[in-house]
Amino acid sequence: MRPAQAIHNWQMDQKADLNMPEQKPQYVSAFRALSVYIKPHRWSFIAVFCCTLIAILTELLQPYLMKIAIDDNLLAGKNDYRGLIVIAVIYLGLSLSTLVFSYIQNNLLQNVGQSIVARIRKQLFDHIMKQSMGYFDRTSSGSLITHVSSDTEALNQFFNQVLLSLFRDGLTLIFILVMMFQLDTTLALYCLILLPIISIIAIAFRSFMRSTYQLARTRLSRMVAFVAENLSGMHLIQAFHQQKEQERQFNERNGLYFKANLREIRTNVVFGRTFDILSNLSIAFVTWIGGRAVLGQDLEFGVLYAFITYIRQFFQPINTITQQWNTLQSATVAVTRIWSVFESKPEVTDREEEEASEPRAKKDDELRQMTLTTERGEDASASLQSLDGVKGDIEFEHISFNYEEGVPIIRGLDLHIHAGEMIGVVGTTGAGKSSLISLLCRFYDVKEGSIRIDGTDVRDIPQSTLHRLIGLVQQEPYLYSGSIVDNIRMFDESITREEVIAACEFVGADAIIAKLPGGYDTKLSERGSGLSAGERQLISFARIIVFKPKVLILDEASANLDSHTEQLIQQALHVVSQERTTIVIAHRLSTIMQADRIIVMSQGEIVEQGNHQELIELGGQYCELYEHSQGLSAS
Structure with missing residues (x-):
């Protein structure tokens, strides 16, 4: 029995100070x-x-x-x-x-x-x-x-x-x-x-x-x-x-x-x-x-x-x-x-948890209707569970989102990302770039519209499966107390040491790790203190590679890197993104100039999209951002 069920009628607000109304002890x-x-x-x-x-x-x-x-x-x-x-x-x-x-x-x-x-x-x-x-x-x-x-x-x-x-x-x-x-x-x-x-x-x-x-x-x-x-x-x-x-x-x-x-x-x-x-x-x-x-x-x-x-x-x-x-x-x-x-309930839950208390007949009927895929011929859940059948086609269908009522972050956005495509996302602070990624990872649920992967709504995909589908590298990588090997494979013993070393060699982190006193067995302290921002980012990038996601997201992942480390990441990204849907959010436009398509966001909407050359010729917001990044006059 869940603790909240045992006391579903029992609530007593905490007093922040003695000036608050006295509540009767229960x-x-x-x-x-x-x-x-x-x-x-x-x-x-x-x-x-x-x-x-x-x-x-x-x-x-x-x-x-x-x-x-x-x-x-x-x-x-x-x-x-x-x-x-x-x-x-x-x-x-x-x-x-x-x-x-x-x-x-x-x-x-x-x-x-x-x-x-x-x-x-x-x-x-x-x-x-x-x-x-x-x-x-x-x-x-x-x-x-x-x-x-x-x-x-x-x-x-x-x-x-x-x-x-x-x-x-x-x-x-x-x-x-x-x-x-x-x-x-x-x-x-x-x-x-x-x-x-x-x-x-x-x-x-x-x-x-x-x-x-x-x-x-x-x-x-x-x-x-x-x-x-x-x-x-x-x-x-x-x-x-x-x-x-x-x-x-x-x-x-x-x-x-x-x-x-x-x-x-x-x-x-x-x-x-x-x-x-x-x-x-x-x-x-x-x-x-x-x-x-x-x-x-x-x-x-x-x-x-x-x-x-x-x-x-x-x-x-x-x-x-x-x-x-x-x-x-x-x-x-x-x-x-x-x-x-x-008593607090998760705002984002799997369909099975939401329907646990519903009558079984109704539940079975709805489960039958969930067996839809892009071709509506095979079971979506099964194809996503295996991960092998996932192509990585992503569709944002007229989505809207806000953290607080009356303060919209994303407004009626439509975006289709083809499987295997590399997309760059740019925009000023507060444009909604990171919120878009959070919705795809389903850290939050959209208020309106839907997000689909291979035709399946992300709300119909178990969160454990969704998070194996999507690999996320953030601006500030988080490292746990433990060895470098355990940090890369996230304490998953099914991932071998050889796979970890291969991933580090792949992203160029092997030379850095070899200089550490214990090599791959070096014990890291909390948050990886002692390593530079670039070194921590390389380790987090290797972490993504060993889990082999179908969709790769880099959220300002190169913002804190020096030019040499950024070049290593760019080289690794070029190889990793092959046959994998990749979304890159970046302030440094050099990170996304080679992307198949670049979208420019402003106030929760897509205002421009195209490749680098097309957007430069358009002479809009992207061109202005590019000129600023090159130290040129906006005029």
């Missing part, structure tokens, strides 16, 4: 959401419950044994050493039992809690990976990092600390009350006066503590997001000497988080110390009431001793529960934030 909904994960471990939880029960009983029987030893032996004037030895042996056995069953209980709960949190963390990461590009446009990377790391850790503390406290300390309170009434009903009733006082204090602190913990976590998330954004843009910060300004902004966020933490600590201390004072007053009260009863011979001294011991034990679980209150608050907020991610 603990029941939080536990209902977690029940999906808890259910497979129900037998382990039953075992934890049994071990906890035994550990509590063995611990609470110890004061009762002391009461027997005092009243029935020592104060009774008996010299039954054998009886005392038996009581001592039983006492030791109870102590050892408490230790053993507490150990088993803790290990079982730790194992279950870690398993559940690991599963949630895995599903959370998988769910984030399935989101469309629009989701990452709206959500900061720092917030997502907080969800995967900090929020899941808060959930881990819930299972390993809060849940254990609820099990153990809750049962302890119940059994202590039972033992008190067993010893003396009157004294137990006096002790019950404490319960409403405890409840009043807890209620008084509850709302304030929740808002305090919410504020601290919100400010932590903002600080993490700020740090993540600064690390990713460090080159820009240093280039414009923004270190002081960014340090000032970080100190401001860090100061706010510091104040929120201090407020949280002060709240926790006041809450805990209030119960300490109440505990000491209660012991003094029981000692006074019980002492008078013992002096009046209305109460046995052993009973009073046991009562004082139980009163101390009574406040220990309460203190433990209150100390875990902030953890419970943090866990509840963390669950809310995690499930807000789970």
Whole structure:
């Protein structure tokens, strides 16, 4: 069952600050959401419950044994050493039992809690990976990092600390009350006066503590997001000497988080110390009431001793529960934030996922209608799945697209790219060039019209197949931590080392890699730091070659290359583009001058198209761009 289905009616908006309207905590909904994960471990939880029960009983029987030893032996004037030895042996056995069953209980709960949190963390990461590009446009990377790391850790503390406290300390309170009434009903009733006082204090602190913990976590998330954004843009910060300004902004966020933490600590201390004072007053009260009863011979001294011991034990679980209150608050907020991610749905999905909930008859009927190809004679899905039958004919049919409502990026564009054709795309910034490529790769879906590959709408092609069909080389290549071989084959063991080396030789990267200390086994750090922009681009180009796409896209891929490296790319591109549909977006017109056709885009529309010579003779926007690139006057 998907997490979102378990809590489809449960939503709780996060508060950005204390000034936002207070929302009622929804603990029941939080536990209902977690029940999906808890259910497979129900037998382990039953075992934890049994071990906890035994550990509590063995611990609470110890004061009762002391009461027997005092009243029935020592104060009774008996010299039954054998009886005392038996009581001592039983006492030791109870102590050892408490230790053993507490150990088993803790290990079982730790194992279950870690398993559940690991599963949630895995599903959370998988769910984030399935989101469309629009989701990452709206959500900061720092917030997502907080969800995967900090929020899941808060959930881990819930299972390993809060849940254990609820099990153990809750049962302890119940059994202590039972033992008190067993010893003396009157004294137990006096002790019950404490319960409403405890409840009043807890209620008084509850709302304030929740808002305090919410504020601290919100400010932590903002600080993490700020740090993540600064690390990713460090080159820009240093280039414009923004270190002081960014340090000032970080100190401001860090100061706010510091104040929120201090407020949280002060709240926790006041809450805990209030119960300490109440505990000491209660012991003094029981000692006074019980002492008078013992002096009046209305109460046995052993009973009073046991009562004082139980009163101390009574406040220990309460203190433990209150100390875990902030953890419970943090866990509840963390669950809310995690499930807000789970509730997000990808905007771009495969047809099978969209139709999963439809009646089977309707689904089968629509699947039959999807078996159309260019000639309508063979199964489109099968031909695309094999990749071998794909020619690479691309058609943009009257497409329109916008990121925000009312702000069109592409307007009614029509474009037909023949199989094996090399197309150059140029235009000023904001013309819609990269958006056109994003739509072809289906990072976003068109608002109107359709995009077809070999006559099949890209929305009918599984995304995994589509992304194997299309090879994309971007302006800023991304390299992972790992060896050069793994970065080129993207950790796909089915691609051999020999194929990787051949691809590098093909694009001219072999000579560069040979100079590295470990050759092809050289370990790269995050984003390939230590390599030049050209070297990273060559490696990303080799990556495309080993996957043998039917459609090749270069999105400003030569923008950061020196002339020598650009020449290597041009030579490789000339060979790679043979019998392969190629789309090249470039600011450097030298990259596309040899293209079969060049299209010029402006404000989301194609305003010119033709080969280099035709567009020069036309004397339009392309001619103007060319003259600027050559340092000539536009006039």
